[in-house]
Amino acid sequence: MTAFADQSCAAxxxxxxxxxxxxxxxGGTATYANFDYAASAPALRQVTDRVAExxxxxxxxxxxxxxxxxxxxxxYENSRKTVxxxxxxxxxxxxxxxxxxxxxxxxxxxxVPGDTVVLDTEHHANFLPWTRNGRRVVRAADTIExxxxxxxxxxxxKPAALLAITGxxxxxxxxxxxxxxxxxxxxxxxxxxxxxxxxxxxxxxDLQGTGIDYLACSGHKLYAPFGAGVxxxxxxxxxxxxxxxxxxxxxxxVTATEADWAPAPQRHEAGSPNVLGAxxxxxxxxxxxxxxxxxxxxxxxxxxxRLRYGLKTVPGVKFLRIWRDSxxxxxxxxxxVDGFEPGQVAAYLSAEHGIGVRDGRFCAHxxxxxxxxxxxxxxxxxxxxxxxxxDRLIDAVSSLVEHGAKWNYGRTEGHWNPVPETRPFGxxxxxxxxxxx
Ligand code: PLP
Numbered sequence: 001m002t003a004f005a006d007q008s009c010a011a012x013x014x015x016x017x018x019x020x021x022x023x024x025x026x027g028g029t030a031t032y033a034n035f036d037y038a039a040s041a042p043a044l045r046q047v048t049d050r051v052a053e054x055x056x057x058x059x060x061x062x063x064x065x066x067x068x069x070x071x072x073x074x075x076y077e078n079s080r081k082t083v084x085x086x087x088x089x090x091x092x093x094x095x096x097x098x099x100x101x102x103x104x105x106x107x108x109x110x111x112v113p114g115d116t117v118v119l120d121t122e123h124h125a126n127f128l129p130w131t132r133n134g135r136r137v138v139r140a141a142d143t144i145e146x147x148x149x150x151x152x153x154x155x156x157x158k159p160a161a162l163l164a165i166t167g168x169x170x171x172x173x174x175x176x177x178x179x180x181x182x183x184x185x186x187x188x189x190x191x192x193x194x195x196x197x198x199x200x201x202x203x204x205x206d207l208q209g210t211g212i213d214y215l216a217c218s219g220h221k222l223y224a225p226f227g228a229g230v231x232x233x234x235x236x237x238x239x240x241x242x243x244x245x246x247x248x249x250x251x252x253x254v255t256a257t258e259a260d261w262a263p264a265p266q267r268h269e270a271g272s273p274n275v276l277g278a279x280x281x282x283x284x285x286x287x288x289x290x291x292x293x294x295x296x297x298x299x300x301x302x303x304x305x306r307l308r309y310g311l312k313t314v315p316g317v318k319f320l321r322i323w324r325d326s327x328x329x330x331x332x333x334x335x336x337v338d339g340f341e342p343g344q345v346a347a348y349l350s351a352e353h354g355i356g357v358r359d360g361r362f363c364a365h366x367x368x369x370x371x372x373x374x375x376x377x378x379x380x381x382x383x384x385x386x387x388x389x390x391d392r393l394i395d396a397v398s399s400l401v402e403h404g405a406k407w408n409y410g411r412t413e414g415h416w417n418p419v420p421e422t423r424p425f426g427x428x429x430x431x432x433x434x435x436x437x
Pocket of ligand 1: 038039100101103123126166168169170198
């Protein structure tokens with residue numbers, strides 16, 4: 001039984017797949033309880049509507065005089081404006097469409113004219129790209145205050161071009177004080193990049209208000225899974241750098257021997273752009289902007305609290321946390337269960353209960369090592385999550401600990417799976433459910 005079982009808290013928005021029936025290993029189906037928003041969030045209804053509306057007009061961008069081409073080009077450029085507006089970007093900040101956060105961070109890494117300072121708590125996407133120029137790693141302390149002091153010491157010891165920091169941890173959801181870090185960085189003559197892959201889906205971000213110079217995020221985590229992400233930021237570094245990719249669309253003039261590269265954002269967007277991805281991202285920005293921010297935050301805080309409170313009552317459950325003094329987090333709860341491997345628990349939740357969570361090291365190996373675990377479970381909450389989903393997850397973990405699994409599980413190719421596996425996967429399984437764009 002769970003702590004707040006009689007309270008109801010409906011989803012805040014309609015996401016695709018919210019009433020998806022998934023097969024169970026023991027037979028029958030369950031409505032899918034998605035706790036993997038932090039990996040990839042399902043599309044918002046407004047996003048799929050917009051994509052469906054645009055599909056008949058899908059055509060080349062910046063490359064055709066035909067009516068559909070003109071519509072596609074307009075839509076692509078307007079999407080840029082929508083993203084800039086959503087993030088309150090300054091006039092000297094431009095929006096470059098990329099594939100995802102990883103792509104955005106690699107792009108910026110190719111433009112930074114100097115060292116980058118990072119924490120050892122970062123997702124690999126905000127850790128590995130910076131080795132190109134000069135990456136200086138600050139070891140996070142067990143409090144935010146001490147961690148900030150270490151960042152200050154590093155920035156004062158030697159000039160750095162960039163402080164690259166995550167807005168919300170993809171492992172624990174904990175937040176760093178971005179505005180304060182931006183102020184500190186600027187005092188040291190350093191710019192700040194925020195990896196907002198996890199922050200943007202949960203909190204409104206004001207680039208001008210907080211002083212963020214660069215921001216990266218992914219459409220597929222922002223309820224717009226159509227293959228686009230963005231790098232938003234100050235254009236001088238972007239204009240001075242070599243184009244990220246060389247090719248059509250990134251140049252003004254080409255001769256047999258030379259190229260006159262266009263300024264950003266086109267400079268870094270060679271090749272045919274992903275107009276549907278950009279439009280989907282813009283539609284998600286508009287849909288999120290229309291939601292009341294306080295309601296969204298309270299919804300997630302309530303559900304995350306409910307989940308933690310319920311899991312705390314299950315013997316052997318331990319939570320992951322980076323900082324002792326952190327007071328705010330987005331809806332992500334990472335935990336381990338004594339006596340069970342994380343992959344085993346995740347396989348059981350999926351197979352016997354139709355619940356999707358993430359397990360593993362979350363592309364944050366240095367952080368997991370620091371926290372002293374070699375894997376964990378992560379339940380992440382989004383706009384479609386309900387209190388009933390939360391209660392199902394708590395009850396399922398509790399039942400595993402109390403009674404054990406009802407099915408057998410084994411490791412195949414490094415992953416835990418039910419033995420035998422009875423559920424259909426692949427095209428046939430997806431085709432069984434009606435897919436409406
Ligand atoms: N940064 C953070 C904090 C993340 O959580 C992720 C993905 O989980 C990434 C970067 C990479 O995002 P993507 O896989 O969309 O490039």
